[in-house]
Amino acid sequence: MITVLPIETPGLGDRTYLAHDGSTALVVDPQRDYDRVTALAEAAGVRITHVFETHIHNDYVTGGLALARETGAQYLVNTDDEVSYERTGIRDGDIVEVGAMRVRVIHTPGHTHTHLSFALEAGGEQIAVFTGGSLLYGSTGRPDLLGPDHTDTLVRAQWRSAHRLAKELPDSTAVYPTHGFGSFCSATQSAGLSSTIGEEKKTNSALTADEEAYVEQLLAGLDAYPTYYAHMGPANSRGPGKPDLSAPSVADPAELRRRIEAGEWVVDLRDRTAFAAGHLAGSLNFGLDGQFVTYLGWLIPWGTPVTLLGETAEDVAEAQREMVRIGIDRPAAMATGGPEAWAGGEPLAAYxxxxxxxxxxxxxxxxxxxxxxxxxxxxxxxxxxxxxxxxxxxxxxxxxxxxxxxxxxxxxxxxxxxxxxxxxxxxxxxxxxxxxxxxxxxxxxxxxxxxxxxxxxx
Incomplete structure (x- = not known):
């Protein structure tokens, strides 16, 4: 029996997948903090032998290379992707055997030029397809992330890729996209949490509209996306290492004030209600109760040191984990407790x-x-x-x-x-x-x- 386990990253609106046959496992599109993947594999009692990337991601830093190195797994990336590390190159039509599973590589350009999908078979049955940023639930991945010179080519390629998947795969095939759960890599957002090829044929505009109508509708619906995306592709092409999730140094009130006055970002992780009621003057508020890292990464001048203020060390650790997913690898410092302690006796600000x-x-x-x-x-x-x-x-x-x-x-x-x-x-x-x-x-x-x-x- 084949089991597919999604690993949610709600802060970025993405999913990673672990698929196994009871002993051997493959991973698709792992996030930077891949310890979640290894913990899931250990709990299932399976060994990871293959790590697949559907594309060079634009919205997060991958954990694929570091995961493959740690587990001794093959790291499978499109042969045509220009990367700075050794990997197992794959391309359209390749078949990869993973235990009792058989993976067919399908070139599905649209989100990127070299995007791949992976059709999973076992026992002669088509079970699932991992579609990355291609066919999403009720939508598709956006085609404009590589710049305006590529958008028209990619949006039309995206339509053709969706139709190829619909033509080549049975209606019963489960669809497992990476994007589409709040990610700005999705052209539109969907409330769906599961789907099949057959269901997408009925509801997905890429499959219900003709090419021109789809192109017009999709392009009209595109809006701004986070500026930190510009740093994700290059980082993924270089080959990100294992993240350092150890706790940063603790800052006292004098250091916090010095960092604020130096123009650094001192970020309060409490919810907006608590922050408005009283906070360290000059600090900023990106609460963990919302899309913390998306908006932090979008607004911050890239490279600005970040100090984290959390009520608990666990809050800081959660924020730090989210930050490494977009390549903000180490907070400058941290402090825990509350605003009175952070202010060191100085009056609190409020609004x-x-x-x-x-x-x-x-x-x-x-x-x-x-x-x-x-x-x-x-x-x-x-x-x-x-x-x-x-x-x-x-x-x-x-x-x-x-x-x-x-x-x-x-x-x-x-x-x-x-x-x-x-x-x-x-x-x-x-x-x-x-x-x-x-x-x-x-x-x-x-x-x-x-x-x-x-x-x-x-």
């Missing part, structure tokens, strides 16, 4: 939280905003296009650090769609001395209150 009801009341008192306050919308462009609050200033969250000078003077009421991004930006503005109010509420409330209309043109 207000509010709802859209509160914002409506403020707008009713001052309809034009004017010099009294500004409403800052930090959602992405597509969200803004669907509905917005008239008179609000729009700066997507990832553009705020470079566009601070565009935010008018006065109190800033900052909102997003649910509160997490607003909290990130409120902390950033507060650290720079701005008077802020973080709107911690669902944007649906703004619609219900008549603050905007869903059909309004920005």
């Amino acid at each position: 207000e939280r509010a709802t859209f009801d509160d914002l409506k009341a403020a707008l009713d008192k001052s309809p034009d905003g004017g010099e009294e306050f500004v409403v800052l919308d930090v959602r992405r462009n597509q969200e803004r296009d669907e509905a917005h609050i008239p008179g609000s200033v729009h700066i997507p969250v990832h553009e705020v650090p470079d566009r601070l000078g565009e935010i008018p003077a006065g109190r800033v009421w900052v909102h997003c769609a649910g509160g997490y991004r607003a909290g990130v930006v409120a902390a950033l503005l507060d650290a720079r001395g701005r008077d802020v109010v973080a709107v911690d509420d669902s944007f649906d409330s703004a619609l219900d209150l008549g603050l905007c209309r869903a059909d309004e043109t920005p």
